[in-house]
Amino acid sequence: MPSPAVRTRTVSWLWPVMYLIGAGTALLAWVFFALMTGRQLGWMAIVVALELLFMLRLGTLRGGVLRALLVAGGTLLVTALAWWSIASAWLGGSMGLTPWESALRMGPHLAWTLVGLANVTADWLWLPVALVFAAWLGWQKRL
DSSP states (O other): OTTTTOOOOSSHHHHHHHHHHHHHHHHHHHHHHHHHHHHOOOHHHHHHHEEEHHHHHHHOOOHHHHHHHHHHHHHHHHHHHHHHHHHHHHHHHHOOOOOHHHHHOOHHHHHHHHHHHOHHHHHHHHHHHHHHHHHHHHHSSOO
């Protein structure tokens, strides 16, 4: 007689929702802490990778190629959006704009210039480390 406590079927629609929640909260946390400290905080890319991995695992997505790509790609996307948001918040604040108004008006060339000026070498080095770490953790079957 099978135990009623053991569930054999997993929910497959939950992981995209959890992924979006994780990416959104990671982005907001990164921008908040960066604006609070006045630094870019490149090490937050590792925190983003861990949060995305945790949320995908909560959403019952098993380890493998898909999870590795989602965690690494999400880390890269959240990093780009965080750097854009931080630059636009600093620039827009001096012009009396809200961060989202400034982000919508700032072009990619200006954003790239501001990100390049704000990031130190350590911030740039955290990104490839986080991407490799995210892909490795996403690939693991037992995590």
